[in-house]
Amino acid sequence: MHNLGTVIKFETLRALKKPTFWLAIFAIPIIYAVIFFIGHITSQQTNEKLKELSExxxxxxxxxxxxxxxxxxxxxxxxxxxxxxxxxxxxxxxxxxxxxxxxxxxxxxxxxxxxxxxxxxxxxxxxxxxxxxxxxxxxxxxxxxxxxxxxxKTYKTDQTIFKNGEKYDRVSEMIVPGAFLVIFYFVVSLLSGRMLTSTTEEKENRVTEMILTSISAKTLIVGKIISLFILGVVQIFTLFTPIILGYFAVINGKLSGVNLPDIRPFIENIKLNPISIAIAVTVLVAGFLMITSFIVALGSAMPTAQEAGNWMSFIILALMAPFFMMNMFLVGSNNLAVHVISYFPLTSPIALLLRNTLGTLAIHEAIIGIGLLVMFTAIAITLAVRIFQYGTISYGKKVSLKTLFSNK
Structure with missing residues (x-):
């Protein structure tokens, strides 16, 4: 592992030097912004048209x-x-x-x-x-x-909820944990392609044997995973830095001439729950490393990125499955299906983050879930290393399970 730093530096800088990396960071937010803007304009035009017709x-x-x-x-x-x-x-x-x-x-x-x-x-x-x-x-x-x-149903309701004898606002505590759920979704969406090609590039270029003469497969795989994690952190800071700077510019009066909504009451109403935030951060890191390891292992097993991409869609679909089962999470945590997908490897990161946001994740359940994520990450890294070792001599074909577990 003495060349680990070299691998991390090389993989990270190689990605940061590519314009496509920076374009990809803003691609999804821009697309969502454009869709929202078009929807808003269309809604206004529709309302105006309906008003015009009614008159x-x-x-x-x-x-x-x-x-x-x-x-x-x-x-x-x-x-x-x-x-x-x-x-x-x-x-x-x-x-x-x-x-x-x-x-x-x-x-x-x-x-x-x-x-x-x-x-x-x-x-x-x-x-x-x-x-x-x-x-x-x-x-x-x-x-x-x-x-x-x-x-x-035009009447208004003023709802007050009490917890442990004090006024409790669940929504204000959901904002920060929910932000980590959004971050996880965006980072995985932006980096999934790079995760997949991180190992298939060397195989397609037929340089894996040359690389492994100076660097062990374990060092290379771990270095690639860590570099992907660093790139994820870079993307998070790149996306949120303008938002943070814009907020401070507004509250300091730097943008007083710009017609922007005052978000200070909203920010001031946010409540920070240290335990919930700590769980969100840990699940985010562990879940990202686990998904990265599985995708890297998948890329190592396939001869080309195109073939690996066909299988990766199943991983992404399983990862996003909790969003399609939202009603079960809203009803409560006393549901067998909720517990199953909270501990199943590919669905657990978003399931745990979602339950943590809704406040239905107990501390002992969070500890179990995080422990399983760490264990699955270790298993995925071990598989990725072993697959990559045998994948170097399997140009043009997949690494079979029989070959993987029968060779010593």
């Missing part, structure tokens, strides 16, 4: 047998009451009337009938929007405001 004037008649429609509301929309359903439908067909609404006596069993003149998809939709507005406004005139608030 658009058109001729219509309405027949109400249910007795819920207020004639004054109909008049506000410049509509008219019809006593002849067939005649109104005829006018719509002929084009002299834009729309006609027939509201049956029993709204629970029968359907409201809407007849309209075609004006294109978006313009035709305003018929339904105006009908909804008439019915809603009519209902508001005959129902008490408190009942309206209950039905529409």
């Amino acid at each position: 658009g004037k058109f001729s219509f008649q309405i027949t109400d047998e249910s007795g819920v429609v207020d004639n004054n509301i109909v008049g506000q929309f410049e509509g008219k009451i019809s006593a002849n359903k067939e005649e109104s439908i005829k006018e719509v067909k002929e084009g002299s009337l834009d729309a006609y609404y027939y509201i049956p006596k029993n709204l629970q069993e029968d359907k409201i009938e809407l007849y309209g003149k075609d004006r294109g998809f978006s313009e035709t939709d305003k018929y339904r929007i105006v009908l909804d507005a008439i019915l809603k406004n009519s209902g508001n005139t005959v129902v008490e405001p408190n009942k309206i608030a209950v039905v529409n």
Whole structure:
């Protein structure tokens, strides 16, 4: 292991010198920001369009047998009451009337009938929007405001939770542990490709025998894993440094001329739980090392990065599986499936971080989970070293389990 420092330095600097490494750091955040921005703009445009449609004037008649429609509301929309359903439908067909609404006596069993003149998809939709507005406004005139608030769920709730005799805000304690969950997701997403190619590059270039003449397989594999960990730390600092500097610039008045939301109340409300933070940091480090070791072992077993990539998708899918089982975590920790995926190697990092964020991870469970992560990391490193040793003489084919465990 006397060349370990050399391997770490070489692998780290080789990655830092590549422009693609720095581009990859900001790729995912930028993509998420663009998607959020497009979604926000689209939502605004949709709301404006709906408002425009609801305010658009058109001729219509309405027949109400249910007795819920207020004639004054109909008049506000410049509509008219019809006593002849067939005649109104005829006018719509002929084009002299834009729309006609027939509201049956029993709204629970029968359907409201809407007849309209075609004006294109978006313009035709305003018929339904105006009908909804008439019915809603009519209902508001005959129902008490408190009942309206209950039905529409527009009432406000001020919730106070107590824990151990003191006021407790779970969300404020979830922010920091949740940040480590986000960090783990981003770092693994950004570095998974580099983890995979860290060993396949040497095999594809046919230089592994030359490397192993001066460096042992154990030193090389451990050095690559440590260098990947260092690169992960670099990515974390690169992503969060602008956010931290921006926050201090805001609170110090450096960006007073920029129209930014004041996040100081939000920051001040964050509560730090030392135990929860310590668990999050430990799980993050142990989980990252374990996943890195497994992926490095996978890369060592495959002849090319392309073939290894086909198998890595299963590792990433298993790693992200807890996100697809979110309901089980929200219900509580007294669930066998939650405990299984909390201790299963590939699902445990995110499962433990998620439970730690939700406050459902007991200290003894965290200790067991972290201990298993460390054990699985050691097993993965051992496998990666052994696979890499035999992979050097297995150009063009996979390292079989029979070969791996039968040779001494």
